[in-house]
Amino acid sequence: MSRKLNGTARETLRAAGVSVADWRERNHMGDTWMGDVCGCPDDRCIGLHHEGPDDCECLPALLSDPIEQWNNDAIEALHVDTAIKELAEHALQDCTELRTSVLDFADLLAATDGAGLTHAEIAGRLRNLARGQW
Numbered sequence: 001m002s003r004k005l006n007g008t009a010r011e012t013l014r015a016a017g018v019s020v021a022d023w024r025e026r027n028h029m030g031d032t033w034m035g036d037v038c039g040c041p042d043d044r045c046i047g048l049h050h051e052g053p054d055d056c057e058c059l060p061a062l063l064s065d066p067i068e069q070w071n072n073d074a075i076e077a078l079h080v081d082t083a084i085k086e087l088a089e090h091a092l093q094d095c096t097e098l099r100t101s102v103l104d105f106a107d108l109l110a111a112t113d114g115a116g117l118t119h120a121e122i123a124g125r126l127r128n129l130a131r132g133q134w
């Protein structure tokens, strides 16, 4: 089922400098938004995660997740290991433990020419590293 994003979602995306098309792409959707109208990629957010159409906390949280934000750019980048190092240096500078894990992962990717992983798998590994740290 396709839906249009509501005004609050559009405003939140605009404030974060993310276009609606970017947001669809970042969530692996084609030309049609398949999430909820509040901007959450979950197609049933309103009524489950929150009550009203304008008080979604998923969208702002996803937009502020540094890995989520970095994901789109880095996936397009040729030098993924370099992009990951930049992520560690900038976004994660206050989180020593995670930063070290991410830098180790970047070294592994550099040493093994991507370790045979697709970009989506690399992003998934990074999410797993981050899980439990935030």
Ligand SMILES: [Zn+2]
Binding pocket: 040, 041, 042, 044, 045, 046, 049, 058, 059
């Ligand atoms: Zn949600």
Ligand SMILES: [Zn+2]
Binding pocket: 036, 038, 039, 040, 045, 046, 049, 050, 055, 056, 057, 058, 059
């Ligand atoms: Zn929501």
